[in-house]
Amino acid sequence: MRLQHYLGGLENLGPVNFFEKKVFMAEWEKRIFGIHTVMMAESVHLDKSLPKYPLSEVPTAFKDTWTWASLRIGAENMQPFEYFKYRYYEKWLMGISQFFIDRGYVTAQELATLTEHYRAHPDSPLPEQPNPALKEQVVRYLHHGDSGLRAPVDQVRFAVGDTVYVADPEAADHTRLPGFLRNKKGTVTEVYPGAFEYFVSTGPDGLDGPQHVYGVSFLASDIWGPDKSEPNTVIYADLFEAYLKPVHSM
Amino acid sequence: MSSLFEYDKDREAASAAKVRALEALLIKKGVLGSDSVDAVLRHFETVAGPFNGARIVARAWVDAEYKARLLEDTPKAIAELQFPGMTGAEGEHMKAVANSVTVHNLIICTLCSCYPWPVLGLPPYWYKDPVFRSRGVREPRAVLREFGVTISEDKEVKVWDSSAQIRWFVIPERPAHSEHLNEEQLAALVTPEAMMGVALVPSPPPA
Numbered sequence: 001m002r003l004q005h006y007l008g009g010l011e012n013l014g015p016v017n018f019f020e021k022k023v024f025m026a027e028w029e030k031r032i033f034g035i036h037t038v039m040m041a042e043s044v045h046l047d048k049s050l051p052k053y054p055l056s057e058v059p060t061a062f063k064d065t066w067t068w069a070s071l072r073i074g075a076e077n078m079q080p081f082e083y084f085k086y087r088y089y090e091k092w093l094m095g096i097s098q099f100f101i102d103r104g105y106v107t108a109q110e111l112a113t114l115t116e117h118y119r120a121h122p123d124s125p126l127p128e129q130p131n132p133a134l135k136e137q138v139v140r141y142l143h144h145g146d147s148g149l150r151a152p153v154d155q156v157r158f159a160v161g162d163t164v165y166v167a168d169p170e171a172a173d174h175t176r177l178p179g180f181l182r183n184k185k186g187t188v189t190e191v192y193p194g195a196f197e198y199f200v201s202t203g204p205d206g207l208d209g210p211q212h213v214y215g216v217s218f219l220a221s222d223i224w225g226p227d228k229s230e231p232n233t234v235i236y237a238d239l240f241e242a243y244l245k246p247v248h249s250m
Numbered sequence: 251m252s253s254l255f256e257y258d259k260d261r262e263a264a265s266a267a268k269v270r271a272l273e274a275l276l277i278k279k280g281v282l283g284s285d286s287v288d289a290v291l292r293h294f295e296t297v298a299g300p301f302n303g304a305r306i307v308a309r310a311w312v313d314a315e316y317k318a319r320l321l322e323d324t325p326k327a328i329a330e331l332q333f334p335g336m337t338g339a340e341g342e343h344m345k346a347v348a349n350s351v352t353v354h355n356l357i358i359c360t361l362c363s364c365y366p367w368p369v370l371g372l373p374p375y376w377y378k379d380p381v382f383r384s385r386g387v388r389e390p391r392a393v394l395r396e397f398g399v400t401i402s403e404d405k406e407v408k409v410w411d412s413s414a415q416i417r418w419f420v421i422p423e424r425p426a427h428s429e430h431l432n433e434e435q436l437a438a439l440v441t442p443e444a445m446m447g448v449a450l451v452p453s454p455p456p457a
Contacts, residue, residue: 118267
């Protein structure tokens, strides 16, 4: 099991660092956020996405799929203490740098050498090489997004008001099932119209192709027990159909 | 947490140099243009941000029928306001939930950092931190108290974990004694924290 899949409910972590209202804790973090978002905007899957983008008209050397799933898989595969050790965008920087090395876009040596250069000369400029057509695609992507909405391939299995149990699939590299909900009893509160396809297959975890998604409510006391939960508290999660089982199957 | 771990003493300078080297290499290799990252950052200053959410909330406060439409079909009601980019990245499927005298809502993403970009912009650090993501679902009332918000036990707390396509945001309660304010003045009272459910909107100074 992956600790990252079970963050919800972990105890003894101390106070929330709520004084940190800043989005970026250091100026450099803006750049890695921007690089990631450009990668999403030029991901090769966008010529088949909703909406479809004219990617063939966008001049870029990027020839891979890059989505939220790519980043999340990286974070969920980290050594768990390292996951806690590093700040949010530090993890992004590690994961994205390694991706470009692994995929052969840059070599580790090139990156190390140029990093040394910028350590010694922090104000030395970036290369000046604008790409107006790519910039246009970035703006288009930010304005129109990448929806997982698809035509349903089968009938919905659950209706509003149904009692359901959350499945407990085999642990995989990546999941969209919050671990604290596994095996818990909930109530369907919403059946979302259409079906939704996640960016990648999660294998034995259960996401693969378009699925119905349900809003499911859980009493806090049903999740944490009466002594560990707060009164009059309900937790809602949006769950893909693969993560739900009918009550009579238990 | 940070006292548990040893960090390089020049942690920030090292990361700053590495990200600059990465961006420079990607520009040279044609993966990015030198104007690409800036285009992303500009989007979050001008198009997507909590200024949109604040205007949506203020409209809901002054127009009960609009509020009803917003809760019934959030994207359609947002589209009425004709802001650009409202179904864009991380806003493809948004839903609003309303605080009331009987319900207080809190949004969270326990698996990562899902957040409704078009209406709220980018999430603050604490929202992405494992401590909030761990505690917000088990002891939301305790976490809210740390934020300075006490919710009485007779009020229901609803926590919305963003685990699939929906990106949630909260319509906070309109503060008392705000009748003299117009829509724009009301919007100025609405903070990102209020639209995440970790803050209330305080009453404005008397007219």
